[in-house]
Amino acid sequence: HNQFQIMNFPLNPSVLLVMAIPLLGIIYLFANRLKSGTIDPMEKWHDLDILQGILTHSLPANIGEIMEKVNIEQNEQTIGGAATFIQTAEPPQDVKLTGKVVLLLHGAAFTSQTWVDEVPTIATLAALGNKVIAIDLPGFGKTKDEVEDKGSYLSEVIDVLTPNVRPVIVTPSLSGSFIIPLLEKSPEKISAWVPVAPIH
Secondary structure (H helix, E strand, O other), X not given: OOOOEEOOOOOOHHHOOOOHHHHHHHHHHHHHHHHHOOOOOOOXXXXXXXXXXXXXXXXXXXXXXXXXXXXXXXXXXXXXXXXXXXXXXXXXXXOOOOOOEEEEXXXXXXXXXXXXXXXXXXXXXXXXXXXXXXEOXXXXXXXXXXXXXXXXHHHHHHHHHOOOOOOEEEEXXXXXXXXXXXXXXXXXXXXXXXXXXXXX
């Protein structure tokens, strides 16, 4: 049976930035459904009433103020043979923790910095109580090294960066070539997958 939930949110990578708010809504909704235990492990993505969830799970009125308290840390760590650039954020002290980890990958035209500068996804998700990790994939941004086995690389990313919590992974376009091989071999490593027009 399925070890993870697939939420299929079709999106052309060229309009990723325009659709940032709906994407945040979906991630927020999914995190809340996981937290409340209302997701059936066998439930399919097309059975999820995403619109209703977004309408009934509005963002806190002071979300902007909370986001300003989020500290995004940057570092580099060798993972799978690649010196990987990593950005992480923890929820501010006065925010109730969800216990969830969200791992943000990126498309060919973007890097982890897109989740900081272009769309404030890292700060928003951290402000909602999640630990957030974003990386520059091998061969992109500040991660200059490349890898041959993308699935094994992503598996090691999870082992190194979030060893005790199975992450929710967001994978726009090109990053599908990392998540799909992982899911074929080790779907139990993640708690949820939010594909955004993934390319294998």
